Amino acid sequence: MSQSNIYIDIGNSAVKWRTLESDVYSRNVDEFLISTLPQADSAWVSAVANLDIVEDLKSLFKELHLVESQKKCSNLVVAYDDPSSLGSDRFFAMLGAMEHFPKKPLLVIDIGSAMTFDVIDNNGFHQGGLIMPGLGALRKSFPKFEMTDLSTNVDGLASNTTDAWKSGTQAMLLSSITDQIEKFNDMFSDGIVTICGGLVHEIKNELPESVQIFDNLVLDGLECYSQTVG
DSSP states (O other): OOOOEEEEEEOSSEEEEEETTSOOEEEEGGGOOGGGSOOOSEEEEEESSOHHHHHHHTTTOSEEEEOOOOSEETTEEOOOSSGGGSOHHHHHHHHHHHHHSTTSOEEEEEESSEEEEEEEOTTSBEEEEEEEEOHHHHHTSSGGGOOOOOOOOOOSOOSSHHHHHHHHHHHHHHHHHHHHHHHHHHHOTTOEEEEEETTHHHHGGGSOTTOEEOSOHHHHHHHHHHHHHO
């Protein structure tokens, strides 16, 4: 009988998971219960926060693989001198993107609590990346206008302060994404832009049509990694 696997991405604000047979599922960290997870023989985990959840998972699975970023994996070579300081979510998102588009220059964007950008050349060499505040952090960044609303249904000039702040922070987020895409395209005429994260489907109509949207590249990368190391 083949061994069943589950792939789990533990972030700052959400836990996402997938088995080989399922779609991607997600729960906010404060609502997540390990009893929600399906049974599996082995769990492959990326965790950039909430390590208490990892401890709870150890009681649920016979095998638990908590994987950190590495200098080299498959064809990916990480630019960081200390690869352990690279968030595992970024590491696995890059592996996932390379699995979908081998031997292509890639801009890998992940929009979560933080927004990250990583560039890889066609040989798999990581060129480095950027970390920016996500929409939630932007909307809490100025106490006078602070809000927890993450909706993106306001665009352009607004006629009240609440909508002006919502529209302005949305514009900041989109402008940052557009700027990095333009810089990447200037570097690599044949490059591919991939994007994932909680807000992707909310803003997809604002993105260039060429951008490749994924539900969760981190889980794709975890699956690829598990198959590589056996």
